[in-house]
Amino acid sequence: xTTPALDVRSVSKHFAGVRALAGVSLELHPGEVHALVxxxxxxxxxxIKLITGVYRPxxxxxxxxxxxxxxxxxxxxxxxxxxxxxxxxxxVPMRSVAGNLYLGREPTNRFGLIDFRRMHRDARKVLAGxxxxxxxxxxxxxxxxxVQQMIAVxxxxxxxxxxxxxxxxxxxxxxxxxxxxxDVVALLRRQQVAVLYVTHKLDxxxxxxxxxxxxxxxxxxxxxxxxxxxxxxxxATMLGRDVDQIRRHGATTFADQQHEATGTPVLxxxxxxxxxxxxxxxVDVHPGEVVGLAGLLGSGRTETxxxxxxxxxxxxxxxxxxxxxxxxxxxxxxxxxxIGMVPEDRKSEGIVGDLSVRDNIVLAxxxxxxxxxxxxxxxxxxxxxxxxxxxxxxxxxxxxxxxELSGGNQQKVLLARxxxxxxxxxxxxxxxRGIDVxxxxxxxxxxxELAALGLGVLLISSELEEVVEGAGRVLVLRDGALVxxxxxxxxxxxxxxxxxxxxxxxEGVS
Amino acid sequence: xxxxxTRRRGRLDVLSFLQAGGVxxxxxxxxxxxLAFTPNFATVANLRLQxxxxxxxxxxxxxxxxxxxxxxxxxxxxxxxxISAALLPLYLGYGTWPAIAIAVLAGAAVGTVNGSLVAFxxxxxxxxxxxxxxxxxxxxxxxxxxxxxEIFDPVLGALGNDAVLGIxxxxxxxLVVTGAAAVVVHRAAFGKRLLAVGGNRxxxxxxxxPVKRTLVTVYVISGVLAAAAGVxxxxxxxxxxxxxxxLLIELSAITAVVVGGTPLSGGRxxxxxxxxxxxxxxxxxxTVIQHDLPDSTARMLQAGIIVAAVYVQRGRSRx
Numbered sequence: 001x002t003t004p005a006l007d008v009r010s011v012s013k014h015f016a017g018v019r020a021l022a023g024v025s026l027e028l029h030p031g032e033v034h035a036l037v038x039x040x041x042x043x044x045x046x047x048i049k050l051i052t053g054v055y056r057p058x059x060x061x062x063x064x065x066x067x068x069x070x071x072x073x074x075x076x077x078x079x080x081x082x083x084x085x086x087x088x089x090x091x092v093p094m095r096s097v098a099g100n101l102y103l104g105r106e107p108t109n110r111f112g113l114i115d116f117r118r119m120h121r122d123a124r125k126v127l128a129g130x131x132x133x134x135x136x137x138x139x140x141x142x143x144x145x146x147v148q149q150m151i152a153v154x155x156x157x158x159x160x161x162x163x164x165x166x167x168x169x170x171x172x173x174x175x176x177x178x179x180x181x182x183d184v185v186a187l188l189r190r191q192q193v194a195v196l197y198v199t200h201k202l203d204x205x206x207x208x209x210x211x212x213x214x215x216x217x218x219x220x221x222x223x224x225x226x227x228x229x230x231x232x233x234x235x236a237t238m239l240g241r242d243v244d245q246i247r248r249h250g251a252t253t254f255a256d257q258q259h260e261a262t263g264t265p266v267l268x269x270x271x272x273x274x275x276x277x278x279x280x281x282x283v284d285v286h287p288g289e290v291v292g293l294a295g296l297l298g299s300g301r302t303e304t305x306x307x308x309x310x311x312x313x314x315x316x317x318x319x320x321x322x323x324x325x326x327x328x329x330x331x332x333x334x335x336x337x338x339i340g341m342v343p344e345d346r347k348s349e350g351i352v353g354d355l356s357v358r359d360n361i362v363l364a365x366x367x368x369x370x371x372x373x374x375x376x377x378x379x380x381x382x383x384x385x386x387x388x389x390x391x392x393x394x395x396x397x398x399x400x401x402x403x404e405l406s407g408g409n410q411q412k413v414l415l416a417r418x419x420x421x422x423x424x425x426x427x428x429x430x431x432x433r434g435i436d437v438x439x440x441x442x443x444x445x446x447x448x449e450l451a452a453l454g455l456g457v458l459l460i461s462s463e464l465e466e467v468v469e470g471a472g473r474v475l476v477l478r479d480g481a482l483v484x485x486x487x488x489x490x491x492x493x494x495x496x497x498x499x500x501x502x503x504x505x506x507e508g509v510s
Numbered sequence: 511x512x513x514x515x516t517r518r519r520g521r522l523d524v525l526s527f528l529q530a531g532g533v534x535x536x537x538x539x540x541x542x543x544x545l546a547f548t549p550n551f552a553t554v555a556n557l558r559l560q561x562x563x564x565x566x567x568x569x570x571x572x573x574x575x576x577x578x579x580x581x582x583x584x585x586x587x588x589x590x591x592x593i594s595a596a597l598l599p600l601y602l603g604y605g606t607w608p609a610i611a612i613a614v615l616a617g618a619a620v621g622t623v624n625g626s627l628v629a630f631x632x633x634x635x636x637x638x639x640x641x642x643x644x645x646x647x648x649x650x651x652x653x654x655x656x657x658x659x660e661i662f663d664p665v666l667g668a669l670g671n672d673a674v675l676g677i678x679x680x681x682x683x684x685l686v687v688t689g690a691a692a693v694v695v696h697r698a699a700f701g702k703r704l705l706a707v708g709g710n711r712x713x714x715x716x717x718x719x720p721v722k723r724t725l726v727t728v729y730v731i732s733g734v735l736a737a738a739a740g741v742x743x744x745x746x747x748x749x750x751x752x753x754x755x756x757l758l759i760e761l762s763a764i765t766a767v768v769v770g771g772t773p774l775s776g777g778r779x780x781x782x783x784x785x786x787x788x789x790x791x792x793x794x795x796x797t798v799i800q801h802d803l804p805d806s807t808a809r810m811l812q813a814g815i816i817v818a819a820v821y822v823q824r825g826r827s828r829x
Contacts, residue, residue: 309716311715311716331715331716331717331718332718332719332720334718335717335718336718341716343716348710348712349710349712349713349716350710350713350716351710351713352705352706352709352710352713352714352777353709353710353777354705354709354777354778355702355705355706355709355777359702359705359706362702363702363706363713363714363717363719364717364718364719366699366702366703366717366719367699367718367719369699370699373698373699373700374697374698374699375697375698375699375702377697417717
């Protein structure tokens with residue numbers, strides 16, 4: 001076996017007492033494309049940052065070309081030959097292609113000025129090596145994201161990189177651009193560069209990667225050749241499930257009986273398309289039904305929710321509630337027609353931290369509580385009292401700032417904000433993420449309770465358990481498209497994972 | 511361990527006291543100082559003069575506070591005052607009140623432009639209003655042909671110099687504006703929207719609030735208040751002076767807002783604090799002048815207060 005280009009030896013990292021990585025090791029060999037996969041919070045970015053010198057490990061060491069290294073800054077790692085290509089293109093859109101390629105190391109003539117002719121000639125030659133033909137004098141911002149990404153790669157490589165780290169390089173690319181990028185990765189392999197390829201997309205793991213490392217909750221849970229594993233096994237490892245022994249187990253507090261979908265759907269969303277993230281997703285929810293939306297990170301779960309709620313503009317698709325639809329679709333219109341949504345990111349999209357619990361609860365109801373510009377204090381207090389009691393929100397008083405509450409109570413405030421509108425459909429995006437066990441149980445039983453009262457619920461969760469036990473019907477997403485619908489007894493973790501893991505060619509759900 | 515925590519708590523208490531009441535404390539100290547050491551300070555004439563002088567800044571600062579609460583800023587207020595001042599003599603022929611109405615409407619128009627640039631064109635407030643700052647001062651000079659015009663209008667003169675129950679009309683206006691703004695912020699739906707938009711714009715959007723309308727409205731309010739301040743200044747001087755009226759007032763207004771305890775990061779606002787911030791700055795200038803110290807001393811003192819206010823708020827945003 002060759003000497004690894006990069007050898008990470010049981011590194012650990014804690015942040016404020018919270019474990020981010022625990023004893024993770026990784027070897028990266030020249031000419032190898034190594035996939036690094038894992039769900040949110042698995043520790044992928046922490047690992048990259050430890051390698052490139054953004055963080056120092058608490059424990060363990062990073063060896064590069066058989067020498068222990070501790071870079072003080074990503075710049076130093078880059079200079080030593082470890083290049084990182086981030087998800088978002090890190091270049092200057094207003095500069096020319098060649099200017100970006102040679103940013104900070106432009107060839108100069110004898111007067112110390114930039115030698116544009118040489119720079120353009122060299123840039124053309126370098127890019128041609130990757131099969132990219134583009135006018136190198138054009139401004140980078142005018143080009144497609146795929147080409148920009150490729151130029152970022154070319155820039156990273158022109159510094160004689162021995163190791164290239166790619167952090168979800170295809171997440172915003174069109175399929176054609178993905179092909180182009182993967183060709184470049186293959187080229188790197190032939191040039192004996194070691195590539196660490198971070199991705200959520202199983203297709204790419206099996207298409208381009210030689211080895212795969214799976215992280216979960218900061219620990220290494222799998223490392224081996226890609227050829228020796230299967231999609232299903234990989235999905236199960238990422239999610240922390242045992243393939244051979246998956247059964248319903250009562251760890252959640254959802255009601256046992258799921259209501260059967262009856263009558264006409266209250267929410268009907270059809271052909272939602274937002275390239276390249278969503279491709280023709282259709283969702284319908286009946287009154288009293290909990291529909292689960294499952295899929296790996298980046299599969300389009302949140303994008304589906306945002307499309308239904310009018311947060312993001314879609315390229316195509318329609319949403320109707322109770323048969324009616326509005327021409328101008330935005331969150332205000334969605335709320336008026338009877339949809340409520342509790343967003344995934346509680347802090348940045350949910351709570352208004354400086355406002356009181358009261359103001360946060362009635363925020364969306366303001367238009368309904370206002371007469372002649374003034375908000376009725378009495379009606380506010382009625383609503384606030386009702387929901388603080390009903391959802392058992394623990395706050396010193398309704399006047400307490402919401403930022404001072406625990407995560408679980410903040411989440412309840414957001415639920416109250418939507419429930420006081422008496423919606424017909426409620427979209428819950430990761431309703432129990434990052435909250436304590438008690439609040440989690442309360443929210444889960446509340447969901448069942450609400451459904452029993454006739455509310456339609458679209459439940460998005462990255463915890464399979466929650467989807468399986470909470471939902472009567474589960475839609476499975478992969479790469480922005482619906483790949484399976486499970487109902488009744490078919491709703492199981494096993495079936496969901498099969499649906500996620502099936503190859504791009506349609507095979508039918510189990 | 512226990513010791514460390516109590517000490518921390520103690521420091522936090524001092525800090526939060528300064529955040530909430532620092533401006534009141536500073537005013538109280540300055541008043542006490544003046545009562546003790548400044549001759550002829552506690553006379554009705556002097557106090558009235560101080561209040562009349564601070565009135566335009568106070569009115570503009572209240573509007574500025576509302577804009578800053580949405581995480582914005584309005585640099586165009588001084589130029590809006592100039593437009594308002596320039597329009598007055600042009601329309602006084604139709605009567606005093608129609609002329610004032612036109613001046614105030616012009617302020618609303620400038621606010622609409624600012625608000626639209628921020629809400630619809632998604633420009634950064636500092637850039638958008640920097641643009642209108644330059645454009646409006648230019649427009650005002652064109653309207654007035656670049657000249658100072660003396661005004662002999664009895665109604666306008668009365669607005670500038672008369673008093674109600676011994677209180678100068680401009681001071682009455684300040685009190686009315688402050689009271690109205692306080693009611694709007696604490697009781698009206700618009701106030702809640704304002705703070706939600708400034709505190710977390712994404713959340714406000716997802717709650718279905720009319721974010722863009724709220725933004726436009728707040729810049730219109732700021733423009734109207736600036737125009738009113740322009741009318742008051744013109745009335746008091748008995749002359750329309752578009753080259754100099756309101757020059758650099760945006761800086762005094764921002765200072766008053768910040769010193770009054772409103773963070774520039776949006777989502778919170780102190781209306782009474784803003785008024786006090788304006789008063790404090792006025793008191794500093796008055797104190798220095800009455801003790802025959804150079805104006806530069808006043809400026810350095812004010813600068814020190816601004817830095818202190820921002821320092822105290824830095825602690826707040828972390829808390």
